Amino acid sequence: MALTVSETLSVGRAAKRRQIWSVGGGKGGIGKSLIAASVGWQLARMGQRVVLVDADLGGANLHTCLGLPNPARTLADFIQRRLDTIEEVLTETGAPGLRLLSGAGDLLTAANIKHAQKIRILKKIQGLDVDVVLIDIGAGTSFNSLDFFLISDVAVLAVVPEPSSIENGYRFIKSALYRRLRAVAPHPEVRRLVDAALDPKNEMGLRTPLDLVARVEQEDAEAAAAMRREMSSFHPRFVVNEVRDERDVAIGHQLVAACSRHLGLRASYAGFVHFEDAVWRAVRRRRLFMADAPTSRAAEEVRQLTRGLLKGEDLGSGY
Amino acid sequence: MDRENLYDVLGLEPGASRDQVERGYRFSLEMYGEDALAMYSLLEPAELDGMRSRICEAYHVLSDSEQRAAYDQDRGFAPPASSAVPFQGREESGAEGVELPEVLSGPDLRRIREARGVTLRHMANVTKIGTRFLEYIEEDRFSFLPAPVYLRGFLQEYARIVSLDPRGVADAYMKRLPAHS
Numbered sequence: 319m320a321l322t323v324s325e326t327l328s329v330g331r332a333a334k335r336r337q338i339w340s341v342g343g344g345k346g347g348i349g350k351s352l353i354a355a356s357v358g359w360q361l362a363r364m365g366q367r368v369v370l371v372d373a374d375l376g377g378a379n380l381h382t383c384l385g386l387p388n389p390a391r392t393l394a395d396f397i398q399r400r401l402d403t404i405e406e407v408l409t410e411t412g413a414p415g416l417r418l419l420s421g422a423g424d425l426l427t428a429a430n431i432k433h434a435q436k437i438r439i440l441k442k443i444q445g446l447d448v449d450v451v452l453i454d455i456g457a458g459t460s461f462n463s464l465d466f467f468l469i470s471d472v473a474v475l476a477v478v479p480e481p482s483s484i485e486n487g488y489r490f491i492k493s494a495l496y497r498r499l500r501a502v503a504p505h506p507e508v509r510r511l512v513d514a515a516l517d518p519k520n521e522m523g524l525r526t527p528l529d530l531v532a533r534v535e536q537e538d539a540e541a542a543a544a545m546r547r548e549m550s551s552f553h554p555r556f557v558v559n560e561v562r563d564e565r566d567v568a569i570g571h572q573l574v575a576a577c578s579r580h581l582g583l584r585a586s587y588a589g590f591v592h593f594e595d596a597v598w599r600a601v602r603r604r605r606l607f608m609a610d611a612p613t614s615r616a617a618e619e620v621r622q623l624t625r626g627l628l629k630g631e632d633l634g635s636g637y
Numbered sequence: 638m639d640r641e642n643l644y645d646v647l648g649l650e651p652g653a654s655r656d657q658v659e660r661g662y663r664f665s666l667e668m669y670g671e672d673a674l675a676m677y678s679l680l681e682p683a684e685l686d687g688m689r690s691r692i693c694e695a696y697h698v699l700s701d702s703e704q705r706a707a708y709d710q711d712r713g714f715a716p717p718a719s720s721a722v723p724f725q726g727r728e729e730s731g732a733e734g735v736e737l738p739e740v741l742s743g744p745d746l747r748r749i750r751e752a753r754g755v756t757l758r759h760m761a762n763v764t765k766i767g768t769r770f771l772e773y774i775e776e777d778r779f780s781f782l783p784a785p786v787y788l789r790g791f792l793q794e795y796a797r798i799v800s801l802d803p804r805g806v807a808d809a810y811m812k813r814l815p816a817h818s
Contacts, residue, residue, distance in 0.1 A: 485678035564761050564768055565667075571765075572668040572675030575648055580679055637648070637660035637765060 338444065339452045339627070341557075342467045343476040344490030345483050346457035349559040350374070350476045352601070353591070353620075354454035355383035356608045357474075360624040362415035363608075366449040369408060371419045373466060374456025380418060384411050385604045392421030397439065404442040413609075419443065444469075459493040467494050468552075472627055474588060475554045477573070479566040487556075487573070488581075492516075495527055495552055495583070502544045508534055528582040555588040555632065557623060562593050571636025586632035589623030591616050642712060643695040646688075651714035655700075659794055662696040663765055666787060693786060737802060741809040743777035746795065750775075753799050764794040771795070779814055788814075 341354040351374060358370045372380040381389055389409045395401045408417040443451060453470070455463050467473050467490075477487040496516050503509040511534055515524040524530050527549060535542040554577070558570045570587035577585040596614035600607035608617050626632060644651050647661035668675055669688040676685060698704045709716055738745075750760070761768040770791060773781040782788050792810050793803035 479674055481674060481677045484674050488678055564758075568667065568765060569675050571664070572673065575664070575668055576675055576679055579645075579648065635648075637657070637664035 336444075336446070336448060337450050337471040338469060339450055339472040339474065340455050340466050340470040341453070341474045341476055342455040342463065342490055342494075343483070344457065344459055344486035344493075348476055348478045348483050349591075350456065351380050351383050351454050352597070353474070353476050353557060353559060354452055355380055355606055356617075356620045357624050357627070358416055358450075358452045359384075359413055359606055359608045360621055361450055361452070361628070362413050364624070364628070366415065366628075367447075368416050368450045368452060369419055369443075369446050369448050370411075370416065371443060371451060371453040372421070373453050373463070380454050381409070381420060382604055383601075384413075384416075384418065384606055386411060386418070389418065389420040393419065393439070394421050396442075397435070404439070404446065417448075459490055461497065464490075464494045464497050467554075468498055473554050474557055474627070475585075476557045476559055477569075478560045479558065479562070479569050484569075484573070491554055491577070491581070491583070491585075492527070494554075495549065495581075496530075498548050498552060499527070499530070499545050502541070502548055504538065504541050504544075508538060508541050511537070526581050528580075531582070549582055550584065552583060554583070554585045555627070556585060557588050558590040560593040561590045566590070568636060570633065574635070587634070587636070588627055588632055589619060591619045591623070642714075643698055643708065644714075646691050646695040647699065649699075651709065651712075652717050653699075654717055656797070658696070658699045659790060659797075660765065662692065662700070663790055663794065665692045667765065667767075696790070737805040737809055739809060740812050741806060742813065743775040743810075746799075746806075746810070747775040749801070750795075750799050755799055760795065760798050763798060764791075766791050766794060774810075777813075782814075785811065785814065 339357075341350050341357070343350050351372075354370060358368050362368045370380055370384075374380070381387070386409065391401065391407050391409065393404075393407055396404055396407050401407055404419075407421075408419055411418055453466050455466050475487055475491065477483045493516070496512055500509055500512045503512055511522075511524070511530060514520045514522055515527070515530040518525065522533065524533055527545075531542050531545050531549070534545060556570050556573050558566065558573075561567050561569075567590050570590055574585045574587050577583040592615050594607075594614055594616045596611035597607045597616050600610040603610065607614060608620060611617055642651070644653060647653075647658065647665050649657055649661045653661065666689065667673065669680075669685050669692065671682075671685065673685070680688070698708050706716060708714075750757075757768050757771050760766070760771055764771075770783070772778075774788075774791065774795065783791070789807045789811065792807040796803040796806035
């Protein structure tokens, strides 16, 4: 017997693996939370069941982006056993299919949480019965932030067209990659090389991951091959936020080319979002511009960005 | 990056079409520009300088069919596919039978562009040349235009979008540039 539309959809949904998406960027104030919130909102709009995770240590503000009051229930309630399941911690956002997990930042910093417990909670988050878990990583390059980025199926790196943001973006990418390369380093000698490479002014002249792998090759060809495999599976997707003109838009293409030519990494350009009055007007009213100004250019760009991320499409090479 | 070939310098593969060479050249110039944001913290200013001169060298060879053929042969690269053989303008669709005047001004170019219904925004999107530069070209603001070697590339790209002979347009426009060293 033929399946109804909704049955077909639910079969498709059951067969599909739950995905982890993350938005990082290494620098505060570049609109990461706004991108995470709006992409999450749009995903839900497109029929995905989404949980937004606020892992921003500096300033947990996803709820503000969504126009919600400070969530009454946070991950701390689960950690301290006031709530039995992680599902109980989730806050409804008012948008169908979109829920918020607040306070994951506490999980990253709380000194009294044992590592094993941390892993257990992360597994619970990963195990949520949804289509997409979307993590707002927040600023900084702490190991925990990098790990969120590294475990993601879709790792979005947000930048704005400003030198400090670009610098932090590269630093974030390099830190994440080196963390991964260090993990596959088979012995202390190679690990020392990875650690040396992390310092951009190191005396061995290891300035890029390409230099590092070439150097490791001399010591241990097998380790170098493992590192190359890690590099080829690492795939950051750039989003350029707050663009003002075509030159700003072009920066995304240039970042991708720079990653390929100078870092030996396959990145892609997922999309851009224009700087627009409608966005900050909505922010000031504590409303999400996707809902508040759906006809704005920024809202259309987020819709395109989300569709592209979902389908694995990007904006190409730019030439 | 010392062992990279001229194609690598422009982010291309051997066998790239003439059109791709133009685009790769323009893209790379912008990417490694003096105030290019995308390279910030990745390369030092002196390295950017070095990259730009290598880009110009690479373009110099790859944009000239004779020099490129010799280079390809020397390196054992296959020649560009026949469909990608350097155009000479007349082969381009719509370019046939268009008699270019000896001299073209910026406003002339704008009239042609507008007559063909091409917006500056579209042209900027396709060519990756900043709208600003396209406007300077159309407004004959010579002092704002880039060095002749870059300008020639811009004009050729412009010509291609409005289906004119790229070389002819570049020659006709550049005749009017004030002579300076």
